[in-house]
Amino acid sequence: MSGKQQKEDVLPLLKGAKIDEALDKGFEIHNFSIKEIRDAIPAHCFERDTLKSMSYVAHDFLLASILFFMATYIDSFQSLTVRMIAWPIYWVCQGIVCTGIWVLGHECGHQGFSAHKYVNYIMGMLLHSFLLVPFHSWRITHSQHHKNTGHMTQDQVFVPYTREQVGLPTKKNDPEGDGPHKIFEESPIWTLLDMCKIFIFGWPVYLLANLSGQPHSESWTSHFNPYCSLYTKKQFWDVIQSILGVATMISILYYASTVFGSLAVIKFYVVPYFFVNFWLVLITYLQHSDPMLPHYREGVWNFQRGAALTVDRSYGILDYFHHNISDTHVAHHFFSTMPHYHAAEATKHIKKVLGKHYYFDPTPIHKALWRSWRTCRFVENEGDVVFYKN
Incomplete structure (x- = not known):
């Protein structure tokens, strides 16, 4: 579909949404309904088997125990030398296996583990408590991420910074235009150090202080604060229960450190x-x-469009x-x-419906x-379809 054709065919459906960046890049905004996508998937793919799910838990804990x-x-x-290698x-290896355990806990949060x-x-x-995650x-916040994937003001994780938030002048007054911008220039070593900081501490800091989430005006937005704006009053005890779960695991680790020593707990866990x-x-x-995919604002976003703003990737045997x-x-x-365990089959059918x-x-x-990391730096302050720039 050409930019002109898309403007004629799609823009009226979007009621005058600002999609200039999509037109410039030749990016097509799809109009599939969620029913079209669901109907293409065999019904058995949606069936949840508690016993089968439990077998994956047993599998992962067996590997972790070995x-x-x-x-x-x-x-x-x-x-x-042998010890330093081993x-x-x-x-x-344990990190890889325990990530699988985390994925199963994540599936529980989506009600995908069991029909009960x-x-x-x-x-x-x-x-999740085993892995110090407040379940x-x-x-609750992850559910909001799924309900609002790719939405500039409602998504909950890896929300892009805007031009204004990174301190750049307006596009009209920016001599460097769409970039690359000198303020983002850094040595490869500095980039690697920045990556290490995020990849090692990013997850716990996200849980503790909402790093990379939507900005909030309150003093402490946290998965450990039942009074923060992430939660309603009805969810107070869910948050407290989650905190108790993590606190219990920390207590177990503390007890293990008194019995076996802190160094052992550090090395093994x-x-x-x-x-x-x-x-x-x-x-x-x-x-x-990813630089090839945009984020949407209110004038374009709907659930199925947001869900499609996701990239599948293979990690080889780690999958x-x-x-x-x-x-x-x-x-x-x-x-x-x-x-x-049904997602691979469902993906084949989704690919047929979504096509490009x-x-x-x-x-x-x-x-x-x-x-x-080098190109996904910011998006424009305005526009209903905005792509990463640097």
């Missing part, structure tokens, strides 16, 4: 925990931050351990209650990350 058991022998090696191998709400909530509390607190943080931030960032959260994420955004509006990026992960 890795833990093997790691208990690492310090028995006399060679320092511990990082354990940390990386109480099973989802019990298992979600157990799995209900995050479940804390370091793999930070590797889980790495995978969560990396996967989520690349799913929703297996991460329960395909990365390469079937488009399907997950359209139908979040669908269990992960389905986005899969085969770019190697490290290259995609570098590209997005």
Whole structure:
């Protein structure tokens, strides 16, 4: 569809929305209904099997237990070189496996683990508290992310900064136009350091202080503050329950440190925990931050358009351990209650319906990350379709 044709065919349906950036880039705004997409997927893909879901929990904890058991022998090696190699191998592998456990807890929050709400909530509390995630607190805000994916003022995670927020002059008065802008120039070393800071600490800081979420005027917007604007009064006890779950796990870790020593807890649990943080931030960032996809404002956004602003990517063998959260994420955004073990099949049918509006990026992960990190800096203050610029 040419820019002129899109303006004639689509713009009237959008009631005069400002889509100049979409027209300039030749980006087409689809008009599929959610019913069209759902009807293309076999009904059995929406069926949830509690026993099957539990088998994945058993699978992940078995792998984590085997890795833990093997790691208990690492310090028995006399060679320092062997120990220095073996511990990082354990940390990386345990981080990968525990990310899979996190994904299963996330599925509980979406009611995709079981058809029974109480099973989802019990298992979600157990799995996410184990990984220091406030289950209900995050479940509530994550639900808002799914309901508002790609919306500039309603989405909850990796919300783009605007031109004004990064301190640039208006586009009309900006001598560097759409960029690249000198204020974003930095050495590769500095970029890597910035990445390390976000990938190691970004997830806990998001939970504690709403990093990368929508800006709020209150003093402490946090998943650990039941009084903040993220929650309603009815959700107060859900947040308290979540805090108690995390506090219980911290107490267990503290007790373990008094019995086995703090260093043991750090080596066996804390370091793999930070590797889980790495995978969560990396996967989520690349799913929703890409220069080829825009964000929408009110004049264009609807649920199905927002859900399609998601990029599927493959991480190779890690897709297996991460329960395909990365390469079937488009399907997950359209139908979040669908269990992960049906998502690959559903993706095939969604691709047929969406056609060119389905986005899969085969770019190697490290290259995609570098590209997005260097180019996804800000969007314009105005416009109903806005693309990342640098």
